[in-house]
Every structure is written in structure tokens, then in C-alpha cells.
Amino acid sequence: MWISRKTDYATRAVLALAIADGQRLNAQDLSRRVAVPDAFMKQILMQLRDAGVVRSERGPSGGYRLNHDPADITLERIVRIFQGQLAPIECATRHEPQPCSMEIGCSLRTVWAEVRDATIAILERTDFATLAAQSGGSWVPVGLTTKPYTV
Template sequence: MKVSKKTDYALRALFAIAELKDSSISIRELAENTDVPRRFLENIMLEMNKAGWVKSTPGRYGGYTLAKDASEITLGEVIRYFEGMIAMISCVSVSNYESCSQESKCYFRRVFLNIRNLTAQILDKTTIASCLAQVPITKDDIYTEEFIGGLGI
């Protein structure tokens, strides 16, 4: 599964806002801090406001804050909101299921179903708050010994 820039930017914004606790942040500061184009971010923030994750305070000293506690927002709900599905292929998706002519004889479909289920399980248990409690990973973490032979991971 690969998430779109829009989802990536939405997650960046949510984490930047959550780090501030109860302080608000202007759209200008948020765009600068997250390295997201301001015009694109403005639209994303409107969508996240509509979803109930953020709220905005108008005015000179206004800005964005979380509308929910960071422990109540899961990565799964954010990704589903912006991506539509978590499954890597649509023949194992619940929300965007599309039939395939090979379903009755497909031997690898179960693997993708298992991947979908495990991915959804992890994303639905992972909250903004639980991520903030961790240390950011390093490039060395990505290149662990067990995955060195897995080109394209």
C-alpha cells in the first residue's frame, strides 16, 4: 500500500498540531513546519475540519487545534478517509471491492487479504498520541539486517 501526497500531508498536519497540545497554529506556520504547499494544505484542513479531527479559530490570533484528543484519532480512519481503502488490490477491499475474473482460481489473493487484515489491524490500533510517544525512526532503522535482500521494500 502506498499513501497519496494528500494523506501524507494530512498526517503531517495532524501530528504537527497534536505536538502543540492546546496551542493553535496558523495555516502559514503549519505549512512551513510540515513542508506542505499552503494552498494544498488549506483544502486538506477544510476536509479534516469536516471529518471532526481539527477545528479552526478565526482571527488574527486564530489557527488550528485538534477537535478530538490525539488518542481518539487513528491512522486507519485518516487513511481510509483520504484513500478510500487500505487494501492493496480492490478484489479484497471492503469499501472499494471490484470483482476479478480470476477470483475463483486466484492463489495469491489470500495473501493480499491477510496483508489487508494485518495492515488494518495495526492502523486501527495506532493513534496520533501513540505515535507521538515513540521516537522517530532513522534511516538505519529502515535498513535492518532482515530486510536488506528485499529490494523495493
């Protein structure tokens, strides 16, 4: 349970935008599709914009759209923006691992590194074009409406 709600919402927002296929969606619309308070959605969209994942347009009929081809946006990218390091423990990060108090001979480190690599491999090979395709272009936000949003 190490993916925060914020990361969860962010990945879902990006998925929503990928499904929208270049269409511009505003914060309120996205917050409804992702089922998250819209003030919080805005905060998340700011972070995604600062990271270059989405671009925004202001004024009435403004909103957000993806800044790249969904096929070029990996899940790994989004998760890193909100969670930072993907290693399960500090002594096993790829860059500047923290020396642990029993570094020498600590065989646990190797295992954590395996977990890290397996995780990164999966997240890196997952892109949002594929995810959008797998979602079939629609979903039902449970409890909000019975009518599926469609592209």
C-alpha cells in the same frame, strides 16, 4: 509507494497538532512545520475539518486544533480520509469487493486480504498520542530552519 503526498502531509499536520497539545496553530504555521506550500496545507486542513478531525476558528489569531483527544485519533482514520480503501487491490476490499475475472479458485485474493488485514491492524493500533510522545515534542524541518520547533 501507495501513500500519497497529500496523505503524508495530512498525517504530519495531525502529528504537529498533537504535539502542540491543544494549542491552536494557523495554516501558515502548520505549513512551515510540515514543510508544504501553505495553499496546499489549507486545502488539506479543509478536508480534515470536513472529516471532523480538526476544528477551525476564523478571524485574526484563528487557526486549527484537534477536535478529539490525540489518543482517540488513529492513523487508520486519517489515511482512510485521503486514500479510501486500504486493500492493495479491488478484489480484496472488506466491503463490496469487486468480483474479479477469475474469482473462483483465485488464491491470490486470500493473500491480498492478508496484506490488507496486516496493514489495517498496524494503522488501527497507532494513535497520535503515542506518535506525539515518540516524537519527543519536537522535530527539525530539514532545510527550513536549524532550530527545532518545540511545544
